Amino acid sequence: MLLEIIGTGEAYDRYRVNAAVLVQEQDFRLLIDCGPTVPQALWRRQLAADAIDAIYLTHIHPDHASGLTALLNQWGSAGRRQPLQILCQPGQQAHLEWMSTYAAWPEQLPFAIQWRDASLTTEIGPWTLQTAPTQHSVSNLALRLEQKGPVSHPTGSLFYSGDGRPTAASASLMRGCVMAMQECFSPMEQGEGSHHGDLPGCLRQLQSARPRHLLLYHIEDGQHTAVAESIRSRVDVSVAEDGERWCCITGAPLNARLDQQGERYAAGAG
Numbered sequence: 001m002l003l004e005i006i007g008t009g010e011a012y013d014r015y016r017v018n019a020a021v022l023v024q025e026q027d028f029r030l031l032i033d034c035g036p037t038v039p040q041a042l043w044r045r046q047l048a049a050d051a052i053d054a055i056y057l058t059h060i061h062p063d064h065a066s067g068l069t070a071l072l073n074q075w076g077s078a079g080r081r082q083p084l085q086i087l088c089q090p091g092q093q094a095h096l097e098w099m100s101t102y103a104a105w106p107e108q109l110p111f112a113i114q115w116r117d118a119s120l121t122t123e124i125g126p127w128t129l130q131t132a133p134t135q136h137s138v139s140n141l142a143l144r145l146e147q148k149g150p151v152s153h154p155t156g157s158l159f160y161s162g163d164g165r166p167t168a169a170s171a172s173l174m175r176g177c178v179m180a181m182q183e184c185f186s187p188m189e190q191g192e193g194s195h196h197g198d199l200p201g202c203l204r205q206l207q208s209a210r211p212r213h214l215l216l217y218h219i220e221d222g223q224h225t226a227v228a229e230s231i232r233s234r235v236d237v238s239v240a241e242d243g244e245r246w247c248c249i250t251g252a253p254l255n256a257r258l259d260q261q262g263e264r265y266a267a268g269a270g
């Protein structure tokens, strides 16, 4: 179970790709979130048009979903025929359907989209799926993916918060995960009413949920150094970087990563 970090940026980040990850096991690939700068970051990887089987959208704020139109448009023009699963919240689906229609307008996409209610879905590809709300300005569903398999074997797992401040439910969903990614907009305490995570809150969550490794992302542009400095002495938490790859079974980083030009190291293929 492989985690590839496509982007770690906030909505208007000057340098980082919008926050998104690609999770892969065997031949199944799930893209989580698709902001406006995500499609180009995926095209750089030169994946086949049918390489991604499903997309999970934590919520439909533009920095997490507005790249959908461009991505589906490119897949259509590159000859994709394989159906695509899109998992989202029912109250947000109509907007996404409109974006997918626009992707091929005035024609139709040459592949089918299977819309799935994220909150009712318990399995996706090779994983079980659980969700929990965070505290955000629109409804956002954090998710946990877990490898299926006998409990006697080490199984991979991933928690991804999407956007928003942790809630008791999302903190509980993170508990015992191998890899966890938590939105951490500010290095400073933001207060209980905030719609974003902050470093003190993320560290409290790390203390109680104890994932093997916590990656902080969606940090406010210009605040990465402040966050990284505060956690420099720790081995169980780090600032996520675009292009990093992690093993969701061991919680260890993999050396192969994309360079600045986006070329692929041989070891990173597949």
Ligand SMILES: [Zn+2]
Binding pocket: 059, 061, 064, 136, 163, 164
């Ligand atoms: Zn948002």
